[in-house]
Amino acid sequence: xxxxxxxxxxxxxxxxxxxxxxxxxxxxxxxxxxxxxxxxxxxxxxxxxxxxxxxxxxxxxxxxxxxxxxxxxxxxxxxxxxxxxxxxxxxxxxxxxxxxxxxxxxxxxxxxxxxxxxxxxxxxxxxxxxxxxxxxxxxxxxxxxxxxxxxxxxxxxxxxxxxxxxxxxxxxxxxxxxxxxxxxxxxxxxxxxxxxxxxxxxxxxxxxxxxxxxxxxxxxxxxxxxxxxxxxxxxxxxxxxxxxxxxxxxxxx
Amino acid sequence: xxxxxxxxxxxxxxxxxxxxxxxxxxxxxxxxxxxxxxxxxxxxxxxxxxxxxxxxxxxxxxxxxxxxxxxxxxxxxxxxxxxxxxxxxxxxxxxxxxxxxxxxxxxxxxxxxxxxxxxxxxxxxxxxxxxxxxxxxxxxxxxxxxxxxxxxxxxxxxxxxxxxxxxxxxxxxxxxxxxxxxxxxxxxxxxxxxxxxxxxxxxxxxxxxxxxxxxxxxxxxxxxxxxxxxxxxxxxxxxxxxxxxxxxxxxxxxxxxxxxxxxxxxxxxxxxxxxxxxxxxxxxxxxxxxxxxxxxxxxxxxxxxxxxxxxxxxxxx
Ligand SMILES: Nc1ncnc2c1ncn2[C@@H]1O[C@H](COP(=O)(O)OP(=O)(O)OP(=O)(O)O)[C@@H](O)[C@H]1O
Ligand SMILES: [Mg+2]
Numbered sequence: 001x002x003x004x005x006x007x008x009x010x011x012x013x014x015x016x017x018x019x020x021x022x023x024x025x026x027x028x029x030x031x032x033x034x035x036x037x038x039x040x041x042x043x044x045x046x047x048x049x050x051x052x053x054x055x056x057x058x059x060x061x062x063x064x065x066x067x068x069x070x071x072x073x074x075x076x077x078x079x080x081x082x083x084x085x086x087x088x089x090x091x092x093x094x095x096x097x098x099x100x101x102x103x104x105x106x107x108x109x110x111x112x113x114x115x116x117x118x119x120x121x122x123x124x125x126x127x128x129x130x131x132x133x134x135x136x137x138x139x140x141x142x143x144x145x146x147x148x149x150x151x152x153x154x155x156x157x158x159x160x161x162x163x164x165x166x167x168x169x170x171x172x173x174x175x176x177x178x179x180x181x182x183x184x185x186x187x188x189x190x191x192x193x194x195x196x197x198x199x200x201x202x203x204x205x206x207x208x209x210x211x212x213x214x215x216x217x218x219x220x221x222x223x224x225x226x227x228x229x230x231x232x233x234x235x236x237x238x239x240x241x242x243x244x245x246x247x248x249x250x251x252x253x
Numbered sequence: 254x255x256x257x258x259x260x261x262x263x264x265x266x267x268x269x270x271x272x273x274x275x276x277x278x279x280x281x282x283x284x285x286x287x288x289x290x291x292x293x294x295x296x297x298x299x300x301x302x303x304x305x306x307x308x309x310x311x312x313x314x315x316x317x318x319x320x321x322x323x324x325x326x327x328x329x330x331x332x333x334x335x336x337x338x339x340x341x342x343x344x345x346x347x348x349x350x351x352x353x354x355x356x357x358x359x360x361x362x363x364x365x366x367x368x369x370x371x372x373x374x375x376x377x378x379x380x381x382x383x384x385x386x387x388x389x390x391x392x393x394x395x396x397x398x399x400x401x402x403x404x405x406x407x408x409x410x411x412x413x414x415x416x417x418x419x420x421x422x423x424x425x426x427x428x429x430x431x432x433x434x435x436x437x438x439x440x441x442x443x444x445x446x447x448x449x450x451x452x453x454x455x456x457x458x459x460x461x462x463x464x465x466x467x468x469x470x471x472x473x474x475x476x477x478x479x480x481x482x483x484x485x486x487x488x489x490x491x492x493x494x495x496x497x498x499x500x501x502x503x504x505x506x507x508x509x510x511x512x513x514x515x516x517x518x519x520x521x522x523x524x525x526x527x528x529x530x531x532x533x534x535x536x537x538x539x540x541x542x543x544x545x546x547x548x549x550x551x552x553x554x555x556x557x558x559x560x561x562x563x564x565x566x567x568x569x570x
Contacts, residue, residue, distance in 0.1 A: 002365070013359055017350055088346035092407065095310050095340045096363040097332055250314075 006099040010106020018110060028114075032122040035066055036129060039187075046188065055130035063126045064141065064213035065186040067119050068206060071145050072177055072184075074111050077153040078160030078169055081107070085164060090248075100249040104154055104241065111153035112146050119145050133217050141216040144229055148209055151237040158244035184210045205232045255415055255446045256286035256309070260318035263304050278304040280470035281318065286448060286463075288414075291441055293461030294450040295555065297567055301470040302450040303343055306417050309448075310340040323414040336364070339408035343419035343450075346404055349393035353384055353403045356392065357410055364411040371410075378406040382436060398429040402436070409440060416440060418449040422456060434460050454555045454567060466559055473562040482553045487511060488527030490534055492520045493547040500543045509533060527552060 018024070044058035084090050093103055119142055123133070133141075156173075163169050183190075183197075184206040190198055201207045212229030215221070261282040264275050279301040286292040294302045307313040309320060311331040319326070325333035347356055357375035362368065379385045382402040387395060392403065401421065408416050421437065422430040430453075437460060440447050451457055457464050458478045465475040474481055494500045497515050504510045504522060509530055514521040524530040527550040538545055559567040 006363070009359070009362055013355075016355075017348075020350060084348070087348055088342050088344050089348050091312060091342055092346035092360065093363065094312060095335060095338075096360070097335045097365065098363040 003099045003102055006102030007105045007109070009098070010102050011109050012106075014107055014110035015113065018114060024114065025117075028118040029121060029125070032066060032070070032118070032125055035062075036122075036125055040129065043187065050192075056132055059126050059129055059131040060133070060217045061189060061214060063122060063131055064217045065184075065210060066122055067141070067145050067213060068148065068184060068210045069181065069186050070118055070122070071115060071148040071209075072152060072181055072206065074115055074149045075152040075156040075159075075173055075177060077107070077111050078156035078158075078163075078173070079166060081157050081160035082164060082166055082169065085161065090161070094248070101241070101245040103248045104157060104245045107157065108150050108153045108241070112149045115149045116142055116146055131217075134219060137216040137219060137221055140221055140226070141213045144209055144212055144216075144226075144233065147230075147233045147237050148206065151233060151240050154237075154240045154244040158240070158247045161244075161247040180204060180206055183207060186210060189214070205236060208232050254285040255288040256284060256292075256320070256322050256448065258282055258284045258309070258318065258320040261305065261308060261315050261320060262317040263301075263308060263313065263315055277470055279308070279315075282467075282470075282472055284465060284472070284475075286415075286446060288446055289441060289444065290462040291437060291447045291449065291460060293457045293464035294448070294467055295452065295454070295457040295461075295464050295559075295567075296450075296467035297452060300467040302467055303419055304470075305467075306340070306419050306448070306450060310338060310417055311335055312340070337414045339411065339413040339416040341404050341408035341416070341418045341421065343423070345400060346407060347392040347395075347400055350391055352389050352391055353395070353399075353406075354379065354388040356403060357406060360407045361410045366411060374410055374412075378410055381439065382406045398425050398432075401425060401429075401433070405433075405436065409443075409445065412443075413445065415446045415448060418447060420450055420452075422451070422453070430456070452567070458555055466555070466562065468559075468563050474558060478555060481555065481558045483525065484558075487523050487525045488530070488553070489551040490522045490524055490527050490530055491549045491551060492522070492534065492538070492545055493518055493549075494520060494538070494543055494545045496543055499541075500538060500545075503537050503541055503543070504534075507533070507537070 040058065040062050043062055044053060044055065047053050047058060047061065081090070123131070123138060159172065160169060163172065183201045183204040185201065190201050190207065193201065208225065208229045211225040212223070215223035215225045261279055263279040264277045266273055266275050282305055294305070296302050304313065308315045309322060309327065311327065311334050319328055321327065322334050323337040325337055327334055354375050357378055358371045361371035361374050366374065379388045382405065384399065384402055384406065387399055392400060395403065401424070405418065405421060408418065418437070422433045425433060434456070437447055437449065461478060463475070463477050464481070465472045466481070467473070476484065492500065497518065497520050500520050501513050501515050504513050510522050510524055512523040522530070522534065531548065531550060535548070556567050559565070
């Protein structure tokens with residue numbers, strides 16, 4: 001099928017370029033280490049206010065939050081697309097009969113692969129700190145993280161192609177991502193939040209995703225949060241892919 | 254005709270501060286380009302050359318008008334147009350971190366060409382454009398001219414029927430430009446129709462079989478470079494003589510002279526074909542014993558054409 005072939009073509013190229021510049025691997029290891037070493041102990045103390053807590057329990061709450069955080073950052077994909085736009089690569093792609101959905105999906109799948117690599121890394125780095133999680137639960141959690149990445153990176157691409165300038169993109173992303181991050185309970189679970197804040201957080205799809213990943217890391221794949229998150233993220237992802245591939249079809253210069 | 258357009262239009266709304274204004278970039282372009290020719294678009298900055306090309310290359314939706322390119326209708330079947338054309342953007346299209354060969358293979362594959370065939374075509378194109386030496390270096394290490402050659406190679410990697418080249422030689426040194434002309438002619442020899450834009454008069458003159466002069470979104474003249482120049486003024490034979498007035502009288506009734514002008518020391522004769530007129534002029538002057546100090550043939554340039562059609566010089570605009 002042409003669409004699959006085209007997607008593979010774009011994906012391959014993006015992977016090739018990614019692997020050519022492996023700085024991101026180092027960054028991918030160092031960043032989570034900062035959080036694991038410098039922030040997790042603090043959070044454990046803070047959470048112990050609600051009752052004594054083991055390292056394992058603390059990391060089961062903390063690591064999922066971090067996974068969602070790195071997934072949220074995949075919206076920064078939009079910066080890369082602006083550079084490609086400027087180099088004329090997007091226009092060069094658009095003048096060929098290549099599938100427009102493939103132009104997006106090939107790139108977003110590269111982001112998913114990169115992110116899953118990072119997610120596995122974060123999980124493994126947390127093991128020496130006491131994290132324990134069943135493989136099946138972790139895989140389901142990665143599926144959720146992968147969906148989120150697909151959703152956010154394609155949104156990032158659509159934004160980049162629409163705004164066409166880093167200067168417009170940076171404040172835009174910051175303004176959107178900050179409240180999403182805070183309202184997802186990434187650093188501290190929202191169980192401590194006042195009721196009004198909980199109500200606001202409920203309209204944040206990534207709050208549901210964080211809850212679901214936490215449930216999975218706690219060993220409860222049957223928790224309602226898991227199917228709820230899937231039910232929320234799937235249509236959103238499809239919608240984002242649809243909108244974003246349309247911007248690939250018509251974006252100018 | 255391999256390209257036929259009619260009434261192609263495009264305007265842009267641009268915002269300057271708070272007020273938004275409309276730029277009519279292309280205002281009704283009618284063109285026909287014959288198969289196998291090098292067709293040029295000559296015009297100053299902002300004339301609408303790129304906008305027209307981008308519409309023809311399916312990158313930009315026209316506001317109005319229609320076009321048929323290599324048998325495919327631009328509005329109804331852009332997908333088919335894409336398969337049949339190549340397009341090289343004014344600003345280039347290579348990615349710093351990729352090598353020339355990788356770019357060529359990938360681009361060929363985006364046209365649905367299989368891997369082995371794509372690699373073979375890439376190798377061929379690298380040879381044709383004398384890039385083999387740099388093929389496996391990253392594009393960011395290329396010189397401007399090398400990079401431009403990769404751009405052109407990308408545009409033709411799938412052997413399109415028509416290739417659009419937006420300012421193929423801008424920014425190249427004179428030697429590379431001459432080289433590029435040779436390469437563009439090679440494309441014609443391969444059977445492609447080449448549609449290029451330029452704002453170099455000499456390039457339009459030397460390279461193009463036919464050209465259209467564009468200004469403010471409209472075509473102001475169209476034809477072969479020679480025809481365009483003929484049509485406007487013809488050649489000028491200017492004669493330096495002491496007895497200008499007497500000499501001028503001699504040509505009042507000569508049928509090959511369209512117009513006679515005199516200045517203090519010289520006589521200007523507007524003729525259709527200067528080269529064949531000179532012997533007649535000399536014979537006439539000699540027969541009447543008018544002694545001359547010099548004779549000069551001035552062939553009109555495309556700039557004269559532009560000047561005649563727009564009242565401005567292309568060199569100044
Ligand atoms: N995307 C756009 N948005 C707004 N205005 C545009 C856009 N693209 C082109 N224009 C305007 O349309 C006009 C024609 O531009 P175009 O790029 O077609 O000119 P050109 O003949 O290619 O010039 P040059 O020789 O400088 O490349 C210009 O006034 C330009 O500012
Ligand atoms: Mg231009």
